Amino acid sequence: MTLYDYIGSFGDTFHSVRMHESFVVVDLKIPLDWEDKKIVSTRGSKIQIKPGNSNETHKLVSFFSVFTPEDCDILVEEIKAVIKWNTDVQEKNNLLELKMLELKKVFAENPVDSLRKLNFDFNKMNLNGEEQNRGMVPSGSLEGPEGNPTT
Secondary structure: OOHHHHHHHOHHHEEEEEEEOOEEEEEEEEEOOOOOHHHHHHHOOOOEEEEEEEOOOEEEEEEEEEOOHHHHHHHHHHHHHHHHHHHHHHHHHHHHHHHHHHHHHHHHHOOHHHHHOOOOOOOEEEEOOEEEEOOOOOOOOOEOOOOOEOO
16 A cells, blocks of 8 residues: 555545654544544554644544554554544434434324334344344354453
8 A cells, every 4th residue: 555545544534644753653633522542442552642732623633653564554454443433433323313313204294093003123123134133142152242241
């Protein structure tokens, strides 16, 4: 990949890249409500982050690692993970708002007697045409639904 490709993979969040002593530093300008430190810390990598200036809508966050080929690859992957996690959260929130509007429409257009019979089965959800059990650990699995080990 070229430098152009790496920077392009960060999208609109990219602010700058620079060297500081033996470290490479990538600065991102991200929305205030984005998680950054939490995501990086749960992934167990050796990159570091440092918050910078912020305004009423965005914050500047510096991601840095030692300037070696391996560490730079890890740095890029961690930055992409932070961006993906946060954009997924944003998309989920947008989908939730859309589904709430759809549900409000259903309630507005149907009589109360039929709405009393309306049921939601959250234990089985139809995703991608497949029925999935949600919230239950499959037989033989040691992990719960969120990837946390069961105790």
